[in-house]
Amino acid sequence: MGYDLFLGCVIPARLPFLEVSSRKIFEKLGIELHDVDGFSCCPDPTGIEQIDHKTWLTLGARNLSLCNSNGGIISFCSGCVETLKGVNYSLNKDDEVKKEVNNYLSKVGKVYEGKTEVKHFAQVLYENLDKVRENVEHPLTGFKVAVHYGCHYLRPSEIINWDDPFEPITIDEIVKALGADSIDYELKMECCGNPLDKSDKEISLQMIDNKLKSIQEAGANCISLVCPACFQQFDFNQRELSNEKENGYNFPVFYLSELVALAFGFKPEELGLRFHRVRPKELMEGF
Amino acid sequence: MSVINFEFRNEVLKHNASLSYCYQCSTCSGGCPIALITKGKYNPRKIIEEAILGLEDQLVEKQDPNPWLCSTCQKCVELCPQKVELTEIFTLIKNRCFKNNKYPEAFYLQGHSVFENGIAIPYSKAIVARRKTLGLPEIKNAPIGEIKTLMKETNFEKNILEWNK
Numbered sequence: 210m211g212y213d214l215f216l217g218c219v220i221p222a223r224l225p226f227l228e229v230s231s232r233k234i235f236e237k238l239g240i241e242l243h244d245v246d247g248f249s250c251c252p253d254p255t256g257i258e259q260i261d262h263k264t265w266l267t268l269g270a271r272n273l274s275l276c277n278s279n280g281g282i283i284s285f286c287s288g289c290v291e292t293l294k295g296v297n298y299s300l301n302k303d304d305e306v307k308k309e310v311n312n313y314l315s316k317v318g319k320v321y322e323g324k325t326e327v328k329h330f331a332q333v334l335y336e337n338l339d340k341v342r343e344n345v346e347h348p349l350t351g352f353k354v355a356v357h358y359g360c361h362y363l364r365p366s367e368i369i370n371w372d373d374p375f376e377p378i379t380i381d382e383i384v385k386a387l388g389a390d391s392i393d394y395e396l397k398m399e400c401c402g403n404p405l406d407k408s409d410k411e412i413s414l415q416m417i418d419n420k421l422k423s424i425q426e427a428g429a430n431c432i433s434l435v436c437p438a439c440f441q442q443f444d445f446n447q448r449e450l451s452n453e454k455e456n457g458y459n460f461p462v463f464y465l466s467e468l469v470a471l472a473f474g475f476k477p478e479e480l481g482l483r484f485h486r487v488r489p490k491e492l493m494e495g496f
Numbered sequence: 497m498s499v500i501n502f503e504f505r506n507e508v509l510k511h512n513a514s515l516s517y518c519y520q521c522s523t524c525s526g527g528c529p530i531a532l533i534t535k536g537k538y539n540p541r542k543i544i545e546e547a548i549l550g551l552e553d554q555l556v557e558k559q560d561p562n563p564w565l566c567s568t569c570q571k572c573v574e575l576c577p578q579k580v581e582l583t584e585i586f587t588l589i590k591n592r593c594f595k596n597n598k599y600p601e602a603f604y605l606q607g608h609s610v611f612e613n614g615i616a617i618p619y620s621k622a623i624v625a626r627r628k629t630l631g632l633p634e635i636k637n638a639p640i641g642e643i644k645t646l647m648k649e650t651n652f653e654k655n656i657l658e659w660n661k
Contacts, residue, residue: 221635222617225627232632249614249638255568256606256616259590260599264652268610271638271646313649317642364570365583374574400529400569407602408564415533416567481630 211241212283212328213276215293218250219437220285226481227437230470231285231330233480237473238340240333242283248272251292254361255404255438258292266306267313269296270321274314281326283333285466287436291361291369293327298368329362331435331465332371335379341386346474348388352492354468355392355429355460356380357420357443359436360400380465384433387472394427396420403442417442418450421458431461431492433468440464448486461489471496498551504592505550511588517578518544524572524582530565538565540572540582547585556592563589564600595655607656611647614638 220227235242249268252258258265269292276282284290300307301323311321334341358377366374375398381391402416421443424432432443444462451457462485463471470480477483477493509515524540525531531538539561546554554560563586572582593599606616614637627634647653 216635218616221627221632222615222619222623225623225630225632228632229630244633246636247638247642249643250610250616252610253606253616256603257610259564259568259587260594260603260607261650261652261656262587262591264647264650264656267646267650268643271642313646316649317645360567360569360571365573365581374570400567400571402529402567404567405530405565407606408562408600412530412533412565416529419533484626 210279211243212280212333213245213278214242215245215248215251215272215282215284215286215289215327217248217284217286217289217437218253219288219441224437224440224484226484227285227440227464227466230464230475230480231466233475234466234469234473235330235333237344238337240337243278245275245277247275251286251289254288254292254295256407263309265292266296266299267310269293270300270310271314271317271319273297273323273325273327274319274321276325281328283328283330285330285437287329287359287361288438290327290329293325294370295368297323297325297327329371329435331362331380331383334383334465334469338382338386341383341469345387345472347472347496349384349468349472350388351430352384352387352389352468353392353428353430354384354389354463355394355424355427355432356384356397357401357432357434357439358398359434359439362435380433380435383465384468387468389468389472392424392427392429394423394429396423401439401442403438406442413442414446414450417446421447421450421460424460425458429460431463431489433463433465435465444486459487461485461487461492463489498549498554500550501552502550504552505547508547508585508588512581512584514579514581515544515547515585518548518580519578520545521577523575523577524580527571527575529569529571530567534565538562540566540586543586543589544580544582547589552592555589556596556598559593559598563593607652611644611653611657612640614640614643
């Protein structure tokens with residue numbers, strides 16, 4: 210059993226500290242993650258797919274063909290999960306396209322069979338919620354968490370097939386299992402705006418500004434999320450926005466795995482929390 | 497004046513037949529976060545209308561509304577009472593824009609990086625060092641020859657990278 214770990218690009222090559230907590234918590238839970246040689250970019254559903262759909266399908270199918278674990282693939286990134294699930298969905302419903310893609314893959318000695326299941330790490334955590342609860346050594350008392358689900362963790366629901374596309378519960382439940390409070394806020398289900406960073410920075414910043422304002426009004430003291438694109442938008446661009454304003458935001462942004470790791474008793478120093486742009490200070494007292 | 501291009505319309509329909517289900521109710525635009533922020537300048541309903549009418553010039557050349565402003569949040573797809581797969585259709589339109597050399601630069605850079613490195617973000621020396629400090633394993637990426645072969649097979653190199661140089 211166990212899963213093949215699909216890392217993608219953004220986490221290992223830009224935000225490696227997020228990989229640290231993610232690996233540690235699964236080790237603690239006794240869930241095996243296998244490193245696989247030879248994965249490429251998933252490819253990015255908001256990038257390569259928008260340039261050329263056929264290439265997106267082909268490279269995605271190649272990645273899926275490399276999986277050997279019975280549990281299938283696990284990823285720490287919502288974009289990778291959406292791509293790999295989306296490629297499975299598209300190829301399994303259209304034999305003609307599947308044949309075409311397999312014809313390309315045959316040039317590099319690969320075959321897409323369509324049997325690889327793909328899971329988001331938050332899904333695996335939710336499926337093991339009792340185990341998560343048992344491992345909490347340091348409950349996150351005083352953490353008022355604004356949960357940001359992010360679009361690609363949920364939608365399109367026909368492809369993702371996990372949780373509710375507009376009224377999700379899984380991440381809130383995980384956060385509560387750690388002893389933290391989940392704070393509801395008006396724009397909870399809105400997009401963070403990260404994909405617009407490539408085409409219109411101004412709109413992208415407007416979107417994250419609106420979300421942060423809504424989180425501020427609701428009285429949360431930190432944010433938690435499960436996608437590296439959202440992480441950059443909330444952490445890096447929160448800093449950027451705050452530099453331009455008088456009364457800027459100051460919300461530490463935790464990857465869900467970081468909250469789980471802290472609750473499991475790991476220390477902030479070993480998780481690389483110092484690499485966040487918005488440093489979590491007050492909340493770290495006592496850790 | 498806009499010119500109807502039936503071939504373009506048929507291409508979209510062939511790629512995604514759900515286009516023909518649209519009855520222009522505008523639920524998509526009502527739920528679209530970008531339509532809200534741009535005060536309707538970006539308008540998913542209008543993109544679908546133009547696709548139904550085969551207004552290739554309006555969509556690909558003038559890009560009015562600009563399909564690159566879609567954030568792919570997929571809200572419209574969930575909300576559509578007719579199950580029109582809007583983002584799939586927008587993807588096809590953006591693919592066409594790419595072939596016609598009309599796209600934001602960041603997309604080209606990503607395509608180029610995947611072709612050259614197999615990944616969207618190459619590992620810098622600083623990141624390799626940081627991974628080591630953090631106790632993370634070394635990454636063994638895709639054999640680049642394999643990725644290049646596939647991206648040549650799908651004509652990505654010829655149609656996308658060479659045309660757009």
